[in-house]
Amino acid sequence: MSTVFAKLPLTALRTFESAARLGGFKAASDELAVTPAAVSHQIKRLESHLGLLLFQRSAQGVMLSEAGERLYRQVHQGLADLQRSLGELQPPCDRQQLTLTTTAAFASLWLIPRLGDFHRRHADIQVRVLTGSEVVDLQRDHSFDLALRAEFNPDPGLQRLPLLAEYFSVYTPPGWQEPPADQPLSLLAVPWVSVSGVIIDWPRWCALAGCEDWLQRARFHHYDDEHYALQAAAAGYGLVLASNVLVADSVRQGLLQPWREDVRLAAAQYSAVWLPGRQREPALRAFLDWLQGQLNT
Missing domain, CATH: 3.40.190.10 (Periplasmic binding protein-like II)
Incomplete structure (x- = not known):
């Protein structure tokens, strides 16, 4: 058994795991502090050892082959188990x-x-x-x-x-009252991004609330960060469409309060x-x- 372990190409396996996990030889070379040529050499050594093509090479870069995918899952899990075992030997x-x-x-x-x-x-x-x-x-x-x-x-x-x-509702400073219909309305906008394609924005909320007229007289103030938008709303600069999770502390501190809380856009x-x-x-x-x-x- 010891002879079998002695023949394991451990350096090549570690290099392969890094390149597969990071998606390229250059990224692996940066992580391992070696040259890209050294990474390529270790991968070719492992492929020769196994008699299998582990990466498909093209002008755009490298991609795991079907055999490479199978090997990556096994090697990655094996190295993770080894790392965890070593960690358990360390003092608490x-x-x-x-x-x-x-x-x-x-x-x-x-x-x-x-x-x-x-x-x-x-x-x-x-x-x-x-x-x-x-x-x-x-x-x-x-x-x-x-x-x-x-x-x-x-x-x-x-x-x-x-x-x-999580859901999204409108929040205002305490005591806020809707201005007359002939006066402008300040709305704070944040680009809520969702990988699911769920739309979180003022037009959708206004349609659900029956407040489409708000969009006709709205003056939008745009922020690229939720934190800034909540600070602006608490300072009285406008209404904010915000996550109930992220606004919770502001509500608890009395800086903001929900308005039409029954109108909610479900989120994550x-x-x-x-x-x-x-x-x-x-x-x-x-x-x-x-x-x-x-x-x-």
Whole structure:
């Protein structure tokens, strides 16, 4: 058995996993700190060892072959299991770090205001919050323990903790009254982007509310960030069409209030998602338990 293991092309397998996961030799060379030529050499070595073509090469780049896809799933899972086994051998104090990904809006408007409570309860766990608009593929990127995301089409390969059902309503400063029909109306607009194709905008809300005349006298003020739009609405610059999840703290603090709350545009389901099995890790288990407690407060 030891002779078999000695013949395993481990460097080539690690190089192949990186190139397959990142989608190219150049990206793999950057991750592994070697030249693209070295990556190509290791891939060709592995292909010769197996007698199989793992990548289809073209002028546009490389793409996994059918055999490459099968091998990638096996090698990726094997390396992930090995990394997890090595982690379990480390002293507990070295493992108390949790890295999560979410959007900047959810981080600033929902997570960060509550995170101090987690730190008070679990001072030994460091939480790294990395934000971005792109959805991180947890199956491929094992640097993340957890993702907090708005889901329209849940990934069946991930485990999840449902957090908050999202919908969009109109919010105003306290005491706001609709101006007369012959006067302009200030509406704050944010480009709500959804991979599902669900439309979240003022025309759709006005049609549902029977307020199409608003669009004729509206003065739109455009913001590219939800946080700025909510601040502008609280300052009295106009009405905002906002997510009930992201506006929750502003409502609780009395800065904004719902208007025609019965008129709602259904949106996504906010969930915490992770790779199966990772919930057994102490830091992630503690964070998931804390998240569950936040839903009841």
